Amino acid sequence: MSTITTGNPTNSAYAQYAFPETGKTRSDGMGQADFLRLMTEQMKNQDPLNPLKGAEFLGQLAQFSTVQGIENMQQAMNAMASVMENDQSLRAATLVGRDALVEVDSVSLGAGAGASGEIVATRAGTIQLDVVDAGGQVVRKLNVEASSSGPAPFAWDGKDADGNPLDAGTYTFRASSGSGQQSEALAVRMAARIDSVSIEPQGLVLNLAGLGSVPLSTVRRIG
Template structure:
């Protein structure tokens, strides 16, 4: 019963598609209609040449826009393929990407960076998954832009923090003049994928899935 319903549904869809295609006016159809209009026009009220040219120009404009859209679609596909090829070459390389979290391995370190919007004293706070402050890192006075550093995995008490995911926030400035700064983390690219919208994503060790557009450095 379901098979018959499926066939009927497909047949209806095909009929609708055919009807829509039949209603589409091509340039040849337009020229035929214009020729017929010229042949059967009222001799006492002939078609105005300027109106004829205007209608032709309008049709040509629509046709040109459609061709331009097709060209842009082809170009976008080409650029996407080139970007995918470039991204695939990153597998096995370390990248620096915008991220406020990273995973600490047992006895390991995490490579990080702060993108400060202005020069000033930079402070980085490390918290665990429950939000508890684990380490406060004072990077001192830094210029605006990227400042790279490593967290050695040691907490405020001088003990090794347990393996797991940690969160990072940063501020630049002093006292009431301090402002938030962007955190970045580094990791090795494990794989590259393309999502349903055509955007490229990288699977970065210790960070997770990140957009290709967020990559700041490659090493």
């Protein structure tokens, strides 16, 4: 708090306010002692014919108390934010090595490596799952049975229809139910191991094997 506006200030009281006895210059902030000294100087230099009224004096004190309370609240909030950040770091450490289910449909795999996840079914029935390579070719077709609406788990062994291990690369999983005009595209969630966790200004970011970095908000389940 650098200044306080009053109903009856005098220019000399504000302009001449300093600390000659200490040799210190005024800082940008004003403490309680500074405020009281300013009030004393103001009362000493006020117009005797128009003195500061009690209500105005109390109003200035209330204004200073309000600002001081806000500053104390800000300090408390900063301390709370620091505690929460430390707690978040501890929680992040416990996630490393676990599996996360993320709302993405593409994953980078090594040669012959498989993948797993789940499909969000809208109704019971058979779901067609196509595994597509980076060139847009369907390298494997799978049928996934959904007993009801909701998550339907799936697993792929990393091989083509002939049982040959596929090369390393990025593979996309496309799921649909029904056929013809009744065909419906379904959301796919991939499972990946959490290699590490980064604490960014926007929150926790999970570094997943084969999926890269994803914000915690995109994670649907951690197993």
